Amino acid sequence: MLRCLFFLAILFGGTLAHAFPAYYDFNQQAEAKKEAADRNLPLAWMGGRPADLTDATPPSVSNLEFEKMVIATLKDRAVIIFFDGLSQTMLPTLVNTELHVKDDGELPDGHTWRGPKVIFTNAAVTEAIGRASRSQMEQSGEGALISVLQIMRNKERSAQAKAAASDPATTVAPVKAGKESEVVGGISNAVDFIDLVAQYRMAILAVGVVAAGAFAGFVWWVKKK
Numbered sequence: 001m002l003r004c005l006f007f008l009a010i011l012f013g014g015t016l017a018h019a020f021p022a023y024y025d026f027n028q029q030a031e032a033k034k035e036a037a038d039r040n041l042p043l044a045w046m047g048g049r050p051a052d053l054t055d056a057t058p059p060s061v062s063n064l065e066f067e068k069m070v071i072a073t074l075k076d077r078a079v080i081i082f083f084d085g086l087s088q089t090m091l092p093t094l095v096n097t098e099l100h101v102k103d104d105g106e107l108p109d110g111h112t113w114r115g116p117k118v119i120f121t122n123a124a125v126t127e128a129i130g131r132a133s134r135s136q137m138e139q140s141g142e143g144a145l146i147s148v149l150q151i152m153r154n155k156e157r158s159a160q161a162k163a164a165a166s167d168p169a170t171t172v173a174p175v176k177a178g179k180e181s182e183v184v185g186g187i188s189n190a191v192d193f194i195d196l197v198a199q200y201r202m203a204i205l206a207v208g209v210v211a212a213g214a215f216a217g218f219v220w221w222v223k224k225k
Contacts, residue, residue, distance in 0.1 A: 022071050023080035025050065026087045036079040036123035042152060043123060044078035045095045046070055047088065048115035066137055067116050073142040077149055078120065085115075092125045103133035120148055 020039075023046070024032040036043050048067050052058040067082075074080055083091065088099060098119045100112045107114065113133065120129035130148035137144045 020079075022075070023082045026081060026083040026090075029081060032079050032081045033123055033125070039079070041076075041123070042078045042129055042149070043121045043125065044070075044074050044080045045091070045099075045119040045121065046080050046082045047085070047099055047113060047117045047119075048082065049084055050082045051084075063115055066134065069137070069142060070116055070118060070145065073145050074118075079123075092121075094121060094125060094128055095119050098128050098131050101131070103131065104135045118145065118148075120152065 052064040132144040
């Protein structure tokens with residue numbers, strides 16, 4: 001029993017030690033897609049200037065501030081792929097199309113977007129979820145990003161609720177008229193709880209590891225006495 005607990009602590013401790021990167025470079029798309037699929041998160045394709053984060057004196061402090069805001073806001077909410085203007089021609093068609101929608105209005109020199117601009121897709125890059133432009137970030141800050149994620153989550157919850165409501169296996173008794181909203185609301189709350197557990201699973205796992213270690217120590221102490 002004691003050895004088993006120590007083994008679990010070592011095993012889960014290794015899992016906890018794994019830290020996901022703040023963002024992936026353009027040439028790390030495969031890794032980003034895998035993380036997004038494994039963690040059930042959307043991809044966030046951020047167009048900007050990755051060198052801003054490493055240059056001692058970036059050419060635009062405002063760009064850097066917004067890029068940092070995107071990275072901080074999307075932590076554990078999306079998997080970021082950070083690309084620059086030179087890479088935009090190699091973007092997936094779906095992303096490239098959304099990128100060049102003129103959300104920032106008419107710009108000089110034929111430009112169609114300002115950095116940073118974020119395009120959200122699913123992990124397989126088969127569906128565009130939404131986008132957040134620089135102009136929207138200047139106006140609403142992190143709210144421009146969170147609103148897109150909220151719309152995506154609402155769509156998922158609605159689809160899950162409809163699927164559950166139409167599944168005979170989940171139907172215990174006929175639903176009386178006027179109770180449909182209560183059923184959908186209950187399903188939505190359950191989905192909220194599952195989302196919350198998924199978001200904080202690493203913290204929950206950490207508590208479990210600490211508890212297992214404490215119990216193992218207690219068993220050792222009792223046996224030694």
